[in-house]
Structure formats: structure tokens, C-alpha cells
Amino acid sequence: MEKKMRKSQCVVSKSIAKNLLFLFVPLLCFSIVSSYDSLDPYGNITITWDIMSWTPDGYVAVVNISNEQQFRPVSEPGWKLGWTWERQEVIWIMVGAQSITQGDCSRFKGIIPHSCERSPTIVDLLPGTPYNDQISGCCRDGVLAPMGFGDPYLSTAGFQLTVGAAGNTNKTVRVPKNFTFGVEGGGYTCGPAKIMRPTRFFTPDGRRVTQALMTWKVVCTYSAFLVKKPVCCVSLSSADHRLSSSCKDCACGCRNASMACTGKGGAEKACAFAFSCEMHQPQLSS
Numbered sequence: 514m515e516k517k518m519r520k521s522q523c524v525v526s527k528s529i530a531k532n533l534l535f536l537f538v539p540l541l542c543f544s545i546v547s548s549y550d551s552l553d554p555y556g557n558i559t560i561t562w563d564i565m566s567w568t569p570d571g572y573v574a575v576v577n578i579s580n581e582q583q584f585r586p587v588s589e590p591g592w593k594l595g596w597t598w599e600r601q602e603v604i605w606i607m608v609g610a611q612s613i614t615q616g617d618c619s620r621f622k623g624i625i626p627h628s629c630e631r632s633p634t635i636v637d638l639l640p641g642t643p644y645n646d647q648i649s650g651c652c653r654d655g656v657l658a659p660m661g662f663g664d665p666y667l668s669t670a671g672f673q674l675t676v677g678a679a680g681n682t683n684k685t686v687r688v689p690k691n692f693t694f695g696v697e698g699g700g701y702t703c704g705p706a707k708i709m710r711p712t713r714f715f716t717p718d719g720r721r722v723t724q725a726l727m728t729w730k731v732v733c734t735y736s737a738f739l740v741k742k743p744v745c746c747v748s749l750s751s752a753d754h755r756l757s758s759s760c761k762d763c764a765c766g767c768r769n770a771s772m773a774c775t776g777k778g779g780a781e782k783a784c785a786f787a788f789s790c791e792m793h794q795p796q797l798s799s
């Protein structure tokens with residue numbers, strides 16, 4: 514079904530692409546022969562895990578995904594964050610995101626974890642998620658505006674997870690490995706998680722500072738080298754050249770390519786910025 518969606522979508526954007534293609538081909542070639550991203554050489558996606566409390570069998574952590582790139586958004590269908598647990602850790606509860614598979618939880622009786630996958634893949638929730646299941650930064654279908662957009666809220670995502678069968682002191686906890694940051698078409702490579710100075714949090718009135726019990730960070734960088742064949746004829750160029758795209762009309766997860774942005778909660782502004790012709794158009798699936 515997904516394939517079908519993309520196909521129809523490309524048809525929609527092809528005509529727009531025609532006008533753009535000759536403009537972008539030289540630039541595109543340039544960005545492919547260079548091993549780094551010429552427009553955003555120091556940009557990255559930074560993932561921060563903050564352990565907020567220990568539990569009898571593990572911990573509660575808040576994860577913050579921050580798009581530190583000046584120009585490149587993360588467009589629909591959004592980010593997919595993956596990692597591999599060091600041991601037999603499970604995710605008891607997840608707020609503001611979900612593991613796309615539960616995995617084999619047959620060793621549990623009674624309360625069943627949210628995910629027992631050894632290498633879970635986490636995705637954002639959709640806008641309109643019930644208020645009680647939300648958390649700051651969630652529920653934008655994985656869309657992240659670039660930092661250059663000037664709105665840190667739209668450039669970051671957040672979710673919370675309660676991890677079990679894990680260490681519950683800063684000496685016994687195991688940092689997950691092999692992080693992956695997936696987007697349509699690929700392109701990101703993540704480094705190892707590094708233990709950092711615990712993040713400090715300010716209360717809204719700025720009068721009190723709290724800090725995480727333990728913090729680690731993962732930095733993922735983008736390389737045009739790694740991008741698989743673009744889903745849509747203009748997706749590479751549109752993502753890389755925000756200032757020159759007339760592809761805007763199909764950018765917003767719009768119901769209708771001839772309409773302006775329909776907007777989806779917080780994604781609205783990020784979308785308007787993204788010009789991405791690779792976004793899904795839900796009404797085309799059936």
C-alpha cells in the first residue's frame with residue numbers, strides 16, 4: 514500500500530519537477546560527489562537521553578531529538594529512531610512515541626511490556642494523539658524543522674520511555690548501541706552513544722535547576738553519498754535548496770497537491786519550510 518502511495522505521489526510531483534530539474538542537476542551532482550553536505554557541513558541530528566529517575570528494575574528516560582541542521586528538515590513520513598539493547602532490556606512504557614513492533618514478550622506474565630525487541634524502531638505519534646498520551650515535542654508524525662527555521666520547538670522532538678530489565682544505577686546501566694536515524698531515502702549515520710555531563714533543566718520560571726541522573730548523546734550526520742535513489746524525482750534537490758523551490762504546493766502532506774498547506778498541528782510550519790515532494794498524500798492510498 515505504501516508503494517502505491519508513493520507512486521501516485523511522484524506522478525503529482527513530476528510536472529513540478531520538470532521545471533526544477535534542469536536548475537538543480539548541477540547542484541545535485543555537486544552534492545553527490547562531495548562526501549559531506551556542502552550546505553550544512555557541521556549540521557547533525559543530536560539525540561540526547563536523560564535518565565530522570567531510577568526504578569526497581571531500570572529507569573525512566575526522556576529522549577530529545579534535535580535537528581541541528583541549518584537547512585535540512587526531516588520531512589514526512591518522519592524519523593525512525595533505532596538502537597540495539599546491550600542486554601535483555603525491555604521498554605515497559607513509552608509516552609509520545611511508539612515502537613513499531615512489540616517483539617517477543619512471551620517471557621512476561623501479567624503486565625506485558627510495550628516492546629521486547631532487542632533492536633526496537635521508534636516512531637513519533639500522530640497529531641491528535643489524546644492529550645494524556647502526549648509529551649513535549651511529540652506527536653508531529655516525525656517531522657522536524659531545521660534549526661535555521663528559528664523555532665527550537667519545531668526542530669526538536671521528545672518522548673519518554675520506562676526501561677526494564679536494565680541497570681538502575683549509573684554504574685550498572687548499559688548504554689544502547691548501534692543507533693540509527695532513518696528517514697525516507699536514508700542518508701544518516703550515527704556515532705556511538707557518549708556519556709556526557711548530566712543535562713540541566715530549568716523550571717519554567719527559571720528559578721530552579723534540576724539535572725538528569727545520567728545523560729548520553731548520539732550524533733547522527735547526513736551524507737548525500739548514502740542517500741538511496743530518491744523516492745521522488747525532486748526530493749534531493751528540494752530538501753537541499755529550500756530557497757529556490759517552487760515545489761511548495763506538494764510539500765505539506767497536503768490533501769491535495771493543488772492546495773496550500775493543510776498543516777498538521779506543529780508540523781504546519783515545518784512543512785511550509787520543507788518543500789518536500791516526498792511527503793505522503795494520505796488520500797491517494799486506498
Ligand SMILES: *[C@@H]1O[C@H](CO)[C@@H](O)[C@H](O)[C@H]1NC(C)=O
Nearest residue numbers: 555556557558559581582732
Ligand atoms: C552538531 O551540530 C551543531 C550545530 O551545527 C554543532 O554546534 C555541533 O558541534 C555538532 N556536533 C558534532 C558532534 O558535530
Ligand SMILES: *[C@@H]1O[C@H](CO)[C@@H](O)[C@H](O)[C@H]1NC(C)=O
Nearest residue numbers: 577579649650665669670671
Ligand atoms: C530538546 O533540547 C533542546 C536543547 O536543550 C531544547 O531547547 C528543546 O526544548 C528540547 N525539546 C524537547 C521536545 O524537550
Ligand SMILES: *[C@@H]1O[C@H](CO)[C@@H](O)[C@H](O)[C@H]1NC(C)=O
Nearest residue numbers: 682683684708711726727728
Ligand atoms: C555516578 O554517580 C556518582 C554519584 O552518585 C557520581 O559521582 C558519578 O560521577 C556518576 N557517574 C556517571 C558516569 O554519571
Ligand SMILES: *[C@@H]1O[C@H](CO)[C@@H](O)[C@H](O)[C@H]1NC(C)=O
Nearest residue numbers: 596597598632690691692705
Ligand atoms: C553494532 O555495530 C558494531 C560495529 O559498530 C558491529 O560490529 C555489530 O555487529 C553491530 N551489532 C548489531 C546487532 O547490529
Ligand SMILES: *[C@@H]1O[C@H](CO)[C@@H](O)[C@H](O)[C@H]1NC(C)=O
Nearest residue numbers: 768769770771772773796797
Ligand atoms: C484539489 O483542489 C482543487 C482546488 O482547490 C479542487 O478543484 C480539486 O477538486 C481538489 N481535488 C481533490 C482530489 O480534492
